[in-house]
Amino acid sequence: MFGYAGRILRVNLSTGKTMNEPLKEEMAKKYIGGIGLGIRLLIDNSKPGIDPLSPENPLILVTGPFSGTVAPTGGNGHAFVAKSPLTNGVGEAKSHGFFGAELKRAGYDAVIFEGKSEKPVYVWIDDDSVQIMDAKHLWGKSPQETEDVIREELGDYYIRVAAIGLAGEKLSRIACIINDKTRAAGRCGLGAVMGSKNLKAIAVRGTKDVPVAKPEEFLEFVKVLHERMKGPATVKYRTLGTPQNVLVHNSLGCLPTRNFTSAVFEGAEKVSGEYLNMHFVTKIIGCSSCAMRCEHIAVVPEGPYKGTMARVEYEPLWAFGPHCGVDRMDAIIKAIDLCNYYGMDSISAGNIVGFAMDCYEHGILTKDDTGGLDLRFGNAEAMIKLTEMMGRREGLGNILAEGVKRAAEMIGKGAEKFANHIKGLEMTGYDIRGLKTAAVGYAVSFRGADHNRHGAYALDIAGKVDRFKFEKGRSKLVIEIEDLYMIIDSLIVCKFSRGVYYKGFEDLAKYYTLVTGIDMTAEELRRTGERLSNLARLYNVREGLTRKDDHLPIKVMTTPIPDETVSKGSYITQEELDFMLDDYYAHRGWTRNGVPTIEKVTELGLEDLAHIVRGKL
Numbered sequence: 001m002f003g004y005a006g007r008i009l010r011v012n013l014s015t016g017k018t019m020n021e022p023l024k025e026e027m028a029k030k031y032i033g034g035i036g037l038g039i040r041l042l043i044d045n046s047k048p049g050i051d052p053l054s055p056e057n058p059l060i061l062v063t064g065p066f067s068g069t070v071a072p073t074g075g076n077g078h079a080f081v082a083k084s085p086l087t088n089g090v091g092e093a094k095s096h097g098f099f100g101a102e103l104k105r106a107g108y109d110a111v112i113f114e115g116k117s118e119k120p121v122y123v124w125i126d127d128d129s130v131q132i133m134d135a136k137h138l139w140g141k142s143p144q145e146t147e148d149v150i151r152e153e154l155g156d157y158y159i160r161v162a163a164i165g166l167a168g169e170k171l172s173r174i175a176c177i178i179n180d181k182t183r184a185a186g187r188c189g190l191g192a193v194m195g196s197k198n199l200k201a202i203a204v205r206g207t208k209d210v211p212v213a214k215p216e217e218f219l220e221f222v223k224v225l226h227e228r229m230k231g232p233a234t235v236k237y238r239t240l241g242t243p244q245n246v247l248v249h250n251s252l253g254c255l256p257t258r259n260f261t262s263a264v265f266e267g268a269e270k271v272s273g274e275y276l277n278m279h280f281v282t283k284i285i286g287c288s289s290c291a292m293r294c295e296h297i298a299v300v301p302e303g304p305y306k307g308t309m310a311r312v313e314y315e316p317l318w319a320f321g322p323h324c325g326v327d328r329m330d331a332i333i334k335a336i337d338l339c340n341y342y343g344m345d346s347i348s349a350g351n352i353v354g355f356a357m358d359c360y361e362h363g364i365l366t367k368d369d370t371g372g373l374d375l376r377f378g379n380a381e382a383m384i385k386l387t388e389m390m391g392r393r394e395g396l397g398n399i400l401a402e403g404v405k406r407a408a409e410m411i412g413k414g415a416e417k418f419a420n421h422i423k424g425l426e427m428t429g430y431d432i433r434g435l436k437t438a439a440v441g442y443a444v445s446f447r448g449a450d451h452n453r454h455g456a457y458a459l460d461i462a463g464k465v466d467r468f469k470f471e472k473g474r475s476k477l478v479i480e481i482e483d484l485y486m487i488i489d490s491l492i493v494c495k496f497s498r499g500v501y502y503k504g505f506e507d508l509a510k511y512y513t514l515v516t517g518i519d520m521t522a523e524e525l526r527r528t529g530e531r532l533s534n535l536a537r538l539y540n541v542r543e544g545l546t547r548k549d550d551h552l553p554i555k556v557m558t559t560p561i562p563d564e565t566v567s568k569g570s571y572i573t574q575e576e577l578d579f580m581l582d583d584y585y586a587h588r589g590w591t592r593n594g595v596p597t598i599e600k601v602t603e604l605g606l607e608d609l610a611h612i613v614r615g616k617l
């Protein structure tokens with residue numbers, strides 16, 4: 001095979017046995033790689049209804065067909081897939097850097113980790129050699145320290161490592177998996193799945209070639225993409241980076257502030273991308289084989305957090321900034337650094353701190369609960385302290401580490417109405433009360449509250465639709481982007497590069513064929529995107545998720561935006577949400593309860609999974 005390694009590694013952590021299995025071309029073409037292949041392997045390798053933190057939940061590590069090649073932004077990605085401990089549905093998280101390319105060069109399209117080791121271990125993949133190594137001495141260490149120790153003891157600086165921190169070891173449901181020290185497979189709590197297996201780290205060294213089917217044409221296309229990546233489609237990422245969103249969202253009244261109490265933040269200038277670049281960013285770097293280089297490395301130059309360094313993206317900046325009412329960039333950088341250190345999803349962590357602050361402001365939490373912390377909105381020091389407590393699972397942090405949904409249930413006293421999540425996954429930095437195309441994408445997203453599964457906010461923000469009103473037929477636009485994003489995340493090209501595929505599916509199909517030699521038309525690829533969207537839904541249906549799980553946060557549905565801004569008064573009623581869901585399901589060809597029909601499943605070539613929907617139609 002070209003592009004693909006043609007091989008899946010199975011590591012049984014209970015027995016210590018490892019084995020290779022072939023990846024057949026038919027399977028590769030049908031599920032592409034990345035999250036598409038990962039979800040199929042999850043369905044095939046797990047029973048319905050398992051506990052996500054039990055040995056029965058496989059942790060699946062996948063690369064894409066471009067991984068290990070020089071495909072710009074596509075050569076460097078990998079993804080983890082498992083049942084999410086936050087949502088009980090599909091958990092998936094992608095990351096870039098160098099780790100994915102290394103794994104592919106070692107000769108694997110996927111690794112399935114199953115079972116549970118009796119003691120802490122790490123898995124060392126050195127081309128064809130796979131060893132399960134003792135990790136007792138690594139337990140308690142941060143992902144960054146773990147990477148250093150592994151490289152040192154194996155004597156090779158070029159080993160790439162993905163590891164969990166204390167949060168993953170302690171089964172925090174917001175734990176992530178960090179690779180290359182600062183890159184995170186962040187969402188859905190997959191670090192806890194890894195921790196539940198006593199798997200501290202995965203170390204990889206790959207020295208093989210990744211052959212490409214049509215090398216000359218491929219390199220010509222790579223050159224074209226490089227040129228496009230220097231152009232207007234990616235200028236945001238190369239200059240201010242995603243933190244540019246802060247002032248844009250603020251001016252549109254869609255910057256969630258103080259746990260969705262407001263949609264504008266009076267301190268927005270001080271936490272803007274412009275301010276960050278002027279005062280904190282010291283260099284911009286990039287992942288392997290990336291022509292865009294978007295990683296803005298910020299260093300705190302003075303004050304109590306002097307010397308702290310972190311890569312700053314919009315979402316964590318928003319979560320610890322406006323969402324907590326904090327306008328101190330130094331404290332935000334410190335909080336992001338702590339998330340990397342403990343191995344926590346920084347979006348979820350910031351969201352949860354904002355939730356706790358809201359509870360404190362409303363008297364649901366008191367100083368007795370917080371260990372004396374004055375948890376008012378805007379208290380940067382308290383935010384830092386609480387983030388540390390979550391990372392260590394100490395005091396109130398032990399409850400909050402369960403994720404905002406479960407924490408609210410444990411706290412009680414009406415805390416649920418301040419818990420902003422969908423399906424148990426914490427909200428991201430878009431106030432969807434005034435972004436109604438995005439709202440339907442958030443509600444139906446198979447992994448919960450997430451802007452990255454549909455990107456429909458772009459239609460609202462660019463003014464291509466009336467963002468305050470949802471009309472019949474709008475869902476078609478959301479579905480088109482969802483299916484495209486499924487392909488992007490299965491090929492694992494970086495989402496930041498999506499604007500350079502000018503012809504959408506046509507460009508991506510050509511790219512796929514040049515690398516793999518497998519014929520693929522634009523229409524076939526679009527159809528594959530639809531297949532994969534339905535596949536994810538089928539998994540969630542199998543696990544018992546229904547229409548009632550396609551909900552929105554209580555605040556979004558009960559509290560109109562109060563600020564004197566263009567979005568003032570906007571929110572989403574139950575009637576409106578029902579209208580959105582009916583429209584979406586109809587366009588998907590699903591039942592009114594959101595279940596794919598037998599006809600749809602069969603039409604997409606997923607008839608072997610039709611048993612999942614029988615009896616639920």
Ligand code: SF4
Binds near residue numbers: 287496
């Ligand atoms: S655009 Fe940024 S995140 Fe994406 S591959 Fe390039 S450097 Fe990495």
